[in-house]
Amino acid sequence: MRIRATAAAVSITGVLALSAFAVPAAQAADAASGKAAFSSASADATSGTTTTSTLDVTFSDMKVNNGKNIAVGTTNVVSVPVTYTLTHPADMDTSSDHFASGPLIYRGSSPDTASNMLISDDPATCTATSSTTMSCKGVIYVRPADGDLMNADAGTWNAGALAVDDSGDHTMQGGLGTTKVQRYSKLTANAGPEPVVKGRTITTTGKLTRANWEDNQYHGYTNQPVKLQFRKAGTSTYTTIKTVYSDSYGNVKATATAQYDGYWRLSFAGTTTTPAVNATGDFVDVQ
Incomplete structure (x- = not known):
């Protein structure tokens, strides 16, 4: 109600x-x-x-x-x-x-x-x-x-x-306690080229969006810090490579040097109004 x-x-x-x-x-x-x-x-x-x-x-x-x-x-x-x-x-x-x-x-x-x-x-x-x-x-x-x-x-x-x-x-x-009500967030990631030559540049792009409760659509979350992370094939832990910011449409772009086969993802830590979210890792084969 x-x-x-x-x-x-x-x-x-x-x-x-x-x-x-x-x-x-x-x-x-x-x-x-x-x-x-x-x-x-x-x-x-x-x-x-x-x-x-x-x-x-x-x-x-x-x-x-x-x-x-x-x-x-x-x-x-x-x-x-x-x-x-x-x-x-x-x-x-x-x-x-x-x-x-x-x-x-x-x-x-x-x-x-x-x-x-x-x-x-x-x-x-x-x-x-x-x-x-x-x-x-x-x-x-x-x-x-x-x-x-x-x-x-x-x-x-x-x-x-x-x-x-x-x-x-x-x-x-x-006054019996507090809770946070947050605008649900989404984050995508696409890394390439696939495959890539070792030592060349890998570019990961994606988009950070969150729920708009007034028009029931998802819109870009602008000017937010997003981490580029990498997980080497055969391991289970992601390592942060760098931090970039989403643009005025929520788009994110980050580059890194290809060294090993593995998964690239984008990660958003969240804010008071918006929950944290990790994109699904995208595998890139390094040759």
Whole structure:
């Protein structure tokens, strides 16, 4: 679920999203009144690790995408697993018919000032680990083709969670960690001539591109350092020969002297907004 809206809309919509799952089918007639209660509830979500709440629930130990960055292309839906601990009073009814919780990530310093927020489509699966704690697993889906992201959204996001019960009580908590949402990158490499005479020049060309979330195409990543690397036939390790820069179209060109049979590739170390990528090595026979 994507939310790109004002602070109040962000908080209320997030609570409403999960409230729909907190109401069992047998109580469908009460759903409208439940949503009305949420609409009138306080949408305050302060910065840091706490938020104004009418539900006595807190969250901790959150891990997003198993601690890895989230690389998002132009069309494929990306599934982001999230785990966290939920703490609640011992006498709270946390059965799925009356209670739901879910993870979220947001762009900004706090949920109430977020410029973009992604919330799990469905409630997390929460299992009791004690009378006051639950271990929760949820999934956030990122849908670039549906406009979930703008290019300016690439970079560091914050993590949070929310909970809601069927009476309209809710809480949202931010500041539970960070993750990077990055524009998926591609890199090609073609080395030649093939074969080549020993001592002659080998030229490796390629192109560095990354996802554009606004037109769902891949465009050249310009003025970026790219390493030319070589792996001698029969070995398993690449050695950096030199560093060159991509041009205004993302094109890369690097030359080296042919000495041994082996594989030539280009390698990009990545940036905050774009993941690292290695081109497939291209074998050149030296005669």
